[in-house]
Amino acid sequence: MQNTMIPLTVANTLDQTTKQRIEAKPNQTLKQAVQAQNLAPQGAFDVYDQLGKVISGNNVANHRDATVYVGVAKVAGGALRGGFDLDDDDDGWDLDDPAPLVKPREVTFILQNGERHAAQPNPNELLIQTYERVVGRPRDGSPMEIYDNGGAVVSSRSAPDMVGRSFRVGLRQFPGGGSRSKIGKRGAFFSSGRQTVQPFPAKVPKEIIDQTTAFTQPRGRLEMGGLLIGHVDHEGNNVVVCGFFPRQDEASSGYCEFSGSFNAIASAACDFANERAGGPHTPSLRIIGWIHTHPDIGIFLSGIDINTFGILRRASFEQRSVAVVVDPLREQHGVYISEKKATNHDAGLAEAKVELSEDLEARYHKFLNRMRALQNKMGKEELPFILPGVLYQQRRAMGDVDDVMEAKLQALDKLHRQSVKDAETIRNLEQRIKAMEVSQISAKSSLEKLNTKLEKEVRSLQTKLGLEAKKVRTLEQRNEIFRDKFLAQDKKLAEFEEKVRALLPRLVPIFVKPSDESATSNSSNRNLGEKSSSPEISNDVDPPSREVSPPQPTSSNESDDVQTIDEKIEK
Numbered sequence: 001m002q003n004t005m006i007p008l009t010v011a012n013t014l015d016q017t018t019k020q021r022i023e024a025k026p027n028q029t030l031k032q033a034v035q036a037q038n039l040a041p042q043g044a045f046d047v048y049d050q051l052g053k054v055i056s057g058n059n060v061a062n063h064r065d066a067t068v069y070v071g072v073a074k075v076a077g078g079a080l081r082g083g084f085d086l087d088d089d090d091d092g093w094d095l096d097d098p099a100p101l102v103k104p105r106e107v108t109f110i111l112q113n114g115e116r117h118a119a120q121p122n123p124n125e126l127l128i129q130t131y132e133r134v135v136g137r138p139r140d141g142s143p144m145e146i147y148d149n150g151g152a153v154v155s156s157r158s159a160p161d162m163v164g165r166s167f168r169v170g171l172r173q174f175p176g177g178g179s180r181s182k183i184g185k186r187g188a189f190f191s192s193g194r195q196t197v198q199p200f201p202a203k204v205p206k207e208i209i210d211q212t213t214a215f216t217q218p219r220g221r222l223e224m225g226g227l228l229i230g231h232v233d234h235e236g237n238n239v240v241v242c243g244f245f246p247r248q249d250e251a252s253s254g255y256c257e258f259s260g261s262f263n264a265i266a267s268a269a270c271d272f273a274n275e276r277a278g279g280p281h282t283p284s285l286r287i288i289g290w291i292h293t294h295p296d297i298g299i300f301l302s303g304i305d306i307n308t309f310g311i312l313r314r315a316s317f318e319q320r321s322v323a324v325v326v327d328p329l330r331e332q333h334g335v336y337i338s339e340k341k342a343t344n345h346d347a348g349l350a351e352a353k354v355e356l357s358e359d360l361e362a363r364y365h366k367f368l369n370r371m372r373a374l375q376n377k378m379g380k381e382e383l384p385f386i387l388p389g390v391l392y393q394q395r396r397a398m399g400d401v402d403d404v405m406e407a408k409l410q411a412l413d414k415l416h417r418q419s420v421k422d423a424e425t426i427r428n429l430e431q432r433i434k435a436m437e438v439s440q441i442s443a444k445s446s447l448e449k450l451n452t453k454l455e456k457e458v459r460s461l462q463t464k465l466g467l468e469a470k471k472v473r474t475l476e477q478r479n480e481i482f483r484d485k486f487l488a489q490d491k492k493l494a495e496f497e498e499k500v501r502a503l504l505p506r507l508v509p510i511f512v513k514p515s516d517e518s519a520t521s522n523s524s525n526r527n528l529g530e531k532s533s534s535p536e537i538s539n540d541v542d543p544p545s546r547e548v549s550p551p552q553p554t555s556s557n558e559s560d561d562v563q564t565i566d567e568k569i570e571k
């Protein structure tokens, strides 16, 4: 039969209390079927199977009678990026033999005081009939109404069709009812126009912070995000008990993001635990919050964090979601119960003492066992860290893998390796300092040597210069002496010349007479011979034009004088 509708159950990944049985046309994809039923969240979303595999594009015919999970595409936290980035990455994974999820058989009624009653519907029973059979009518006879999560009245709906879901029971406020159903027009969950309700108080135990710190410290400055699993206690608190960190699609200092498929995995694991352990009064496990790290940047919720937190909170049943931020490097943390408080930096502390009943403990162990089995199957890369939270000691005693101790050992190992490296660096630095000291000393001594040499050279140059100056002075002196002598000689010569000139007039007639008479000349020659000294003098004086004659040292006394000066210079 080609036109037969395909029945399947659609569950909200964040709100496991809400499941919707739908019938889809055979040629639709799961995504189209979810959109056609108004069960899609705002923005980008995906449809997942119970193992977190994205099946948005699969044909509904392949998922007849199955439960599929609808949720956001990814969970992002970041201090740096401006906007919230959603896209339709299909990055699920295949498991060859997914364990079949046991179909739920009960509906849960949540009373206004927070009391929960699980009931197994009889065939053909209406929800209000199931409720009255199991819980009873109010004593004052006031009319009650059953509401679904979106506020729609579902009292007259067939109870067997509603198994696996939970409903709130309250007084019928308007006669005839139905008017509130408009609130839920868009669908049972993800109602876009829903107003933010008053935040519920949160109880976060210290163990969650300690284990997150131990696990994420070795990652240094890479942020990391994960999910917190918990329940609602009888006082209406959001109680965090455990959690896990999945593979990060993106991690940097300032941004972290993991796939929304882990929401589906977590809700399926919660379903698994809720169905297999605990009793009808045991609170159901659910995703109760979101945890991420801010390594060395302190505690606050960035714009993108507040956006993510808002989406998670509005998509959660009763808007119950808590955001925890851990700075593993500064060892600080903060607990935020609403976006408003986050905007005001109004963080609380994780200091709650969480005590669990035996039933509830058994439920959490089932959940943790399931997560461990998934981790073994998918590998530690997909599911790097399971936070056992308050059950840490018990899990250890039970022989469960101790992720916390492993993380601590890893941190120690990293520290050890770092300290070995540091020691080597210190040794290298010391050696370099020593080498520099040695070269400094040798440079200093060579500088000193050079200095001494220079000084020596300067001194010898100075001495040489002094000697040269002395020589110059001596030569100058010698020069002066010579000049004086020349002057004295000149003077003598002048005197001599004068004497000669004085003698000349007497000699003239002797020179004139021989040209007149030869007889007289003979006589005069005789006269000349008589005066033997005078011809010598006339020869010396002739020619008379010579005024300054070159110095001709004639006396032996003069040459002696020069010799002594030369000797002085030599000395």
Ligand SMILES: [Zn+2]
Pocket: 077, 078, 079, 292, 293, 294, 300, 301, 302, 305
């Ligand atoms: Zn952040």
